[in-house]
Amino acid sequence: MNVRVIPRLDLKGPNLVKGVHLEGLRVLGKPEHFAAYYYATGADELVYMDVVASLYGRNSLLDIVERTSREIFIPLTVGGGLRTIEDIRQVLRAGADKVALNTAVVRRPEFIREASRRFGSSTIVVSIEAGRRPDGSYEAYTDNGRERTGLNAFAWALRAAELGAGELMVTSIDREGTGSGYDIELTRRIAESVPIPVIACGGAGEPGHVVQAVREGKADAVSMASILHYEFVANHPREAAFEGEGNVEYLRARRAFSRVKPATLGEVKRQLAAAGLACRPTAEGTVHA
Amino acid sequence: MPESAPQVAVIDYGMGNLFSVRNACRRVGLDATVTSDPAVAAASGALILPGVGAFGDGMQALRDLGMTRVILDAAESGKPILGICLGAQLLMTESEEFGRFKGLGLLRGPVRRFQGPQEEGRPLKIPHVCWSPIRHPDAMQAAPWRGTLLDSVAEGEYMYFVHSYVLMPEDRAMVLSFSRYGQVEFCSSLRAGSIYACQFHPERSGPPGLTVYANLRRLLLERGRNER
Numbered sequence: 001m002n003v004r005v006i007p008r009l010d011l012k013g014p015n016l017v018k019g020v021h022l023e024g025l026r027v028l029g030k031p032e033h034f035a036a037y038y039y040a041t042g043a044d045e046l047v048y049m050d051v052v053a054s055l056y057g058r059n060s061l062l063d064i065v066e067r068t069s070r071e072i073f074i075p076l077t078v079g080g081g082l083r084t085i086e087d088i089r090q091v092l093r094a095g096a097d098k099v100a101l102n103t104a105v106v107r108r109p110e111f112i113r114e115a116s117r118r119f120g121s122s123t124i125v126v127s128i129e130a131g132r133r134p135d136g137s138y139e140a141y142t143d144n145g146r147e148r149t150g151l152n153a154f155a156w157a158l159r160a161a162e163l164g165a166g167e168l169m170v171t172s173i174d175r176e177g178t179g180s181g182y183d184i185e186l187t188r189r190i191a192e193s194v195p196i197p198v199i200a201c202g203g204a205g206e207p208g209h210v211v212q213a214v215r216e217g218k219a220d221a222v223s224m225a226s227i228l229h230y231e232f233v234a235n236h237p238r239e240a241a242f243e244g245e246g247n248v249e250y251l252r253a254r255r256a257f258s259r260v261k262p263a264t265l266g267e268v269k270r271q272l273a274a275a276g277l278a279c280r281p282t283a284e285g286t287v288h289a
Numbered sequence: 290m291p292e293s294a295p296q297v298a299v300i301d302y303g304m305g306n307l308f309s310v311r312n313a314c315r316r317v318g319l320d321a322t323v324t325s326d327p328a329v330a331a332a333s334g335a336l337i338l339p340g341v342g343a344f345g346d347g348m349q350a351l352r353d354l355g356m357t358r359v360i361l362d363a364a365e366s367g368k369p370i371l372g373i374c375l376g377a378q379l380l381m382t383e384s385e386e387f388g389r390f391k392g393l394g395l396l397r398g399p400v401r402r403f404q405g406p407q408e409e410g411r412p413l414k415i416p417h418v419c420w421s422p423i424r425h426p427d428a429m430q431a432a433p434w435r436g437t438l439l440d441s442v443a444e445g446e447y448m449y450f451v452h453s454y455v456l457m458p459e460d461r462a463m464v465l466s467f468s469r470y471g472q473v474e475f476c477s478s479l480r481a482g483s484i485y486a487c488q489f490h491p492e493r494s495g496p497p498g499l500t501v502y503a504n505l506r507r508l509l510l511e512r513g514r515n516e517r
Contacts (some may be wrong), residue, residue, distance in 0.1 A: 001408055001471065002419050002447075038497070044420055044449075070312050075449060075493045095308045097493060120305050120342035120375070122416050122451040164449075166416060197414045220414055279419040280447040 001213050002135050003279045004044040004221035005268055006199060007228050009034055010051045011080070014060050017051065018226060019144065019177045025051070028229050030245055037232050037239065042265045042282025045075040046094035047169070047223060051144055053081025062094045069095025077125055077169075085118055088262065094117065100169055102127040103142040106149050106156075109163055116164035125199075126165040128157055131173045138186055145173030154189055161194040168194060169223065171201040179205025179226060187217030195263050199223050206261035206269040214277050224268070231262035292318040293516040295509035298333035300360075301325040302350040304375060305341035313492035317503040327359045334509050335369040336360060338376030341451065344400065346386035347375050348392065357393060364395050369483045369508055371438065371501075377478075377486035378454060386454055395484055406471035413471045420447040423466040423477050423489070438485050438504045439465060439478065446497040448477070448489035456488055483508075 009031050010017050016034055017025040028034075035046055048068070050061045058081070065078055078091045079100025088099050099119075105111050105126055116124040129141045130153035138153035149156075157168055170190050172183035182203045185285065191198040200219035204210055204227055213219045233240045266282040292339075292480050297314060298305050301323045311355065312414050314321035321337070324330055340347055363370055381392045384400035387510045392400070405411040422445045434440055450468070455475040458464060465485075468477035478487045491498035 001413055002421060004418070004420065007319075069309055070315075072493050073309070073313060073316070073493060073499055075451075075490075076309075092306045093308055095306075095312060097306050097309060117343075117346075121453075122341050122418070123305060167418060195414060196416070197418050220418070 001220070001278065003219075003272060003277055004199075005210070005265060005272070005279060006043075006045045006047055006221055007034070007038045007043050007265070008047040008049065008201065008225045010049045010225065011061065012050075012052045013057050016229070018229060019051065030234060031064055032067055032071070033240055034229060035072055037236065038228065038265060039072045039074060042269060042280070043074060044221075044280055045077065046072065047077045047079070048077075049100065050080025050097075057081075058060055062090060062191055063097050065091055065094040069223045077277045079125070079127055079169075085115065088115060088123075089259040090121060092123070098123050098125050098128040098166070100125045102129065105160065106140065106142055106151065109159060112163035112165055116166065121164050121166040124165050125169050126160040126173065127169045128153055128160070128190070129171045129173050130183075132183070132186070138155055141173055145176065146266065153186070154193065157190045157194055161196050165196060167197045167199060167221075169201055171198040172203055173213065175203025176201075177226070178203055179261075181205060181209040182213040182217055182219075182222075184212060184217045187213055187219050191218040191220065197221060205259050207263050207268045210268050211275045211277065214272065215275060226260045227263045227268075228265065230260055231264055234262055293307045294318050295335070295341055296320045296322070296333045297335040297337055297505070297509070298330040299323045299337045299339060300330055300351075300356060300376075302340065302347065302354055302356060304347050304350060305339065307339050308492075309492045310337060310373065313499055313502050316498055317506050319502060319506050319509075325354050325356075327355045330356065330359045331362070334512070335371070335505065336363050337381060338370065338372045340373070340375035340379070342375055344375065344378055344386040344392070344454070345388060346392040347379050348390055351379070360393060361456045364484055367483050368379065369505065369512075370395070370485065371505060372402050372486045373492075374452060374485075374488060374490060377456060377488055380484065380486050381456060381458075384454065396456075396458060396463065396479060396481055396486060397460065398456065400454045401457050402454050403470065403473060403475075406473045408471045414448075416451055417470045418451050419470070420449050420494075421468045421470065421477070421489075422447050423468050426461070426464040426467060433489070434465070437465060437480055438487075438508070440500075442497050442500050447493065448494040448498060450477070450486055450489045456486060478514050
């Protein structure tokens with residue numbers, strides 16, 4: 001099995017943002033620029049998450065998806081605020097290949113069955129945001145970790161798989177934006193209990209964390225944001241250039257780098273390969289027609 | 290005089306995302322129309338049958354649209370047909386996905402669920418969602434992909450797969466490529482004349498995948514020249 005390495009791009013309106021644990025959102029630039037860079041450097045898929053998911057933002061999301069899917073020929077998963085069959089249909093028409101669902105399916109789990117019947121299981125990714133409780137149990141959350149659901153994350157994962165989810169995207173809300181590594185226990189317990197692929201999410205601060213998520217966390221795919229975004233902004237300032245709300249000052253202050261070691265997709269994949277974990281080699285060094 | 294973009298119909302039968310297929314076609318200079326109208330499909334130079342979802346639902350949807358006849362006629366007349374993922378499976382004789390269903394029967398052989406793929410004693414997840422290399426069949430020819438839709442794709446190139454069922458052609462001579470999931474080797478693409486079936490998604494497989502569409506364009510331009 002080849003591990004998939006999946007850049008995750010959080011969107012707010014037309015901008016790529018990065019949530020920093022307990023600090024809120026930073027604007028980093030235009031998602032299309034980052035997406036194009038990741039496509040060219042060996043991303044296996046891309047995830048777009050609309051982290052505000054307002055009704056107003058929907059058109060801008062569809063716009064970005066449409067522009068991206070015309071240029072980028074790898075799978076694109078889109079999530080954030082998708083509530084109905086019609087919402088899903090719209091993002092697929094714009095060029096997404098899969099959708100990630102959280103709030104809507106927590107409210108009404110049967111929606112997983114309906115959506116996977118309508119669009120095929122492989123199109124439906126259930127996103128589980130989980131937080132560790134003081135007693136060591138894990139609870140599922142919605143709204144980027146803001147709302148508790150009362151659901152046990154492990155029981156919910158099994159249920160979602162039974163109802164027809166094609167994949168699970170499991171995010172640790174405690175680790176997300178910290179750069180301190182994936183929540184290995186969370187990832188492993190879910191990955192070992194469900195028969196469908198699990199994408200580990202939240203906490204990657206260096207390529208070694210990615211290796212850990214696969215080797216110890218048993219993840220089938222790994223998703224990451226900061227390590228890739230910061231590398232792009234730092235090493236390709238012209239391509240990432242952004243005149244809007246200005247990431248420049250923030251990044252110049254280098255606070256973002258405090259716990260995050262920027263790396264390219266190639267570096268992430270080389271570390272996976274060095275650890276004996278198979279993945280698709282990056283485009284570097286190969287020539288395509 | 291520049292040659293105009295060959296027309297292809299991307300058959301919309303309500304199963305999954307056709308828009309990435311359309312985008313890939315446009316990228317390589319194919320004039321792709323997403324359609325559920327049998328007349329439009331019948332008038333185009335080639336048919337692409339994409340799709341994700343369940344086999345039985347897919348066949349029913351094609352019948353409801355009156356599309357099965359168009360596909361069978363196209364096959365009869367030698368018009369290129371490219372089935373992708375579920376679309377590839379529907380070209381086969383039958384499937385056992387959620388029951389037993391007859392397929393279009395253009396390619397002889399059933400579609401069967403993955404049988405116990407494993408790695409280091411651990412069962413692998415299903416669906417198989419992976420980038421996996423495609424390999425030459427164990428043919429006598431030196432360059433088995435020359436002149437096919439895989440022309441100039443390097444052996445061992447990675448393509449993107451999402452599937453729980455595999456194509457099981459009766460005639461191994463139809464196999465264009467093999468791939469592997471754990472210890473299970475499966476047919477990842479096949480060809481019979483102008484009919485092609487790809488289990489992987491060439492439109493989601495980066496530049497090597499786009500080569501498949503570029504080859505389809507070239508094939509259509511050659512056909513056009515021969516008819517003139």
